[in-house]
Amino acid sequence: MSSPPTVVSSPGKVLITGGYLVLDPKYPGTVISTSSRFYTVVREAGPNDTNHIRVRSPQFLDATWEYIVTTEPDIAVKEDPANHSKNKFVQLALQNTIALSAEVVGPLAIQDALEKGLHITIVGDNDFYSQREKLASLKLPRTLDSLSQITPFTTTGVNLSQVHKTGLGSSAALITSLVSALLLHFSAIPTSSFEEDKSDGRRLAHNLAQYVHCLAQGKVGSGFDVSAAVFGSHLYTRFDPEVIHTLMNDDGPLLPVLSHTNETWGYRVEPFKLPPFTRIMLADIDAGSDTPSLVGKVLKWRSDNSEEASILWDSLNQLNQALARALSTLSTLYEKDPENYTTAVKYISSLQSIQWEANPAQPEGEIPIVSEFYEAHRLSQAIRAKMREMGKLSGVPIEPDEQTKLLNSCVSLAGVIGGGVPGAGGYDAIWLLVCDPVDASPDKHPIERVERVWSEYKDLNVSPLSVVESLSGGARIEVLEKITGLSAVVQ
Structure with missing residues (x-):
């Protein structure tokens, strides 16, 4: 046997x-x-x-x-x-x-x-x-x-x-x-x-x-x-x-x-782990990049311009760690106050990020949660800017103009926290972190909004991936x- x-x-x-x-x-x-x-x-x-x-x-x-x-x-x-x-x-x-x-x-x-x-x-x-x-x-x-x-x-x-x-x-x-x-x-x-x-x-x-x-x-x-x-x-x-x-x-x-x-x-x-009631969304872009080639060029630029590169990498590292802390803080806020956290996610799911902190009647319990979500948005945008700067200085398309336009279209949608080009960047893919409220109607859900933009996008050939974070x-x-x-x- x-x-x-x-x-x-x-x-x-x-x-x-x-x-x-x-x-x-x-x-x-x-x-x-x-x-x-x-x-x-x-x-x-x-x-x-x-x-x-x-x-x-x-x-x-x-x-x-x-x-x-x-x-x-x-x-x-x-x-x-x-x-x-x-x-x-x-x-x-x-x-x-x-x-x-x-x-x-x-x-x-x-x-x-x-x-x-x-x-x-x-x-x-x-x-x-x-x-x-x-x-x-x-x-x-x-x-x-x-x-x-x-x-x-x-x-x-x-x-x-x-x-x-x-x-x-x-x-x-x-x-x-x-x-x-x-x-x-x-x-x-x-x-x-x-x-x-x-x-x-x-x-x-x-x-x-x-x-x-x-x-x-x-x-x-x-x-x-x-x-x-x-x-x-x-x-x-x-x-x-x-x-x-x-x-x-x-x-x-x-x-x-x-x-x-x-x-x-x-x-x-x-x-x-990512905060509760959020979802990572990935899109496959039909273009493609040679990752080893991108990495080699960036590392050569870093070697040839060590002082300039060191300043940029240190500042980018501070932003990266701050974003990780902000996302972890959101998980902690959920554990402390799941009711206000759940309501806050539903609230920001219906608004563009620029509007999240603009409500004078925001319930007091939701304010620190909404503020932390906005901080995560701000940091992800700052990281993108630094990555574009690195790309410009090294002559490498880390976030190409075509990707910038697509990402800006997505990040401006209601309920989208942030996004970027994963890993070494280039034309391969994009990632987004979006709100995933428990009881939003399908036609008003941030995921549906992102899907609509991707399906109607003309400048790049965008195809979604079905992945979510593995919680196991x-x-x-x-x-x-x-x-x-x-x-x-x-x-």
Whole structure:
């Protein structure tokens, strides 16, 4: 009788503050984990599949990869020459997770675990990939309601290399779910690891996922996307890049570097969540940016103009941290006075931000709440201005004029708190934070107003994503049958 499958999911991300700055350990960023997730399902294959691993990604054409694992003299994951394509991310995740697991539980335990081989299925929620063509083929408008009508884990109809991603951090979520599922499957970490926010097992999965992601990308990034995939929404301060420097250039033991006991990692994860009765809204913009190119140009400008850049980054950091505090304060105000908070959200949902503090008859209990919402609006606008300034000085389209016009149209709507271009910016996407009152009529709801602007916008091709903030945190163990549509794509 075969063992039950091991299933782990990890969320996507949106970096709402800290773009570029988060590359430096001096500066934190605010990262929101999304309801869209990647799922890895690991199952035993069969008695004739010893040391054989098959990995499928059924949302793409020709997306099956076969590997053979050898355990002597060292762990090695060798690609089957018959594979139609290579998948560096998957192969590096397999190689390093199996090697690390062997260091934790011993090579004999790994041999036993691979006696029947493995079948692995990896899929991502639809929002990780543009659904424009799918909606068009179904003759549906680009709305949130239309997105809900698409089959879960729908096929993209293209090869993996041709897919149009939406910028939610698909590679980080994929690697995190894959290495976490394998660590569990090989008993390198206990199942209780994902019951606590900062357990030893979760931290080991984080360190391994960061390392594999850096290896696959060929550089050491900031890691906020992997961190969100592991821990959920939080204030993130990056790990020290030097911690994995030796592993990036050497085949030495993994555990001494990747262990949760290695304090030189130095990253910080501080709790954060969006205020109650607010919703993050994301739009995919049909243009696209080369993120590594943008980052490279900004970092070169910073290096060439260190004094000017330092002043700008410090002032931007102050605004970023002030916005995080304002949003956290709103959550505290709700906990202290949920009744006035709920009424205040409904009040500002019907007004443009410039009108929020203009009511002389505002009930006294609502005044500090409305003022804090306006402060969040003011700070998000100030951050946008500083990001545009950085873009102008570095010659990089961080918030291009086309995006500025679209964002201004959205932020001027009643009930919209603020917005911006996530992460490194460019033409890829925008994010908005909007009020989400409990009993507003649909035609007067801020979400509906934003959708109308997006659907009627002419200067850019705007398509909504259905994501909201993930309130269930980062990586987690799933039950296959309880995830809608997952059993149907697992073979």
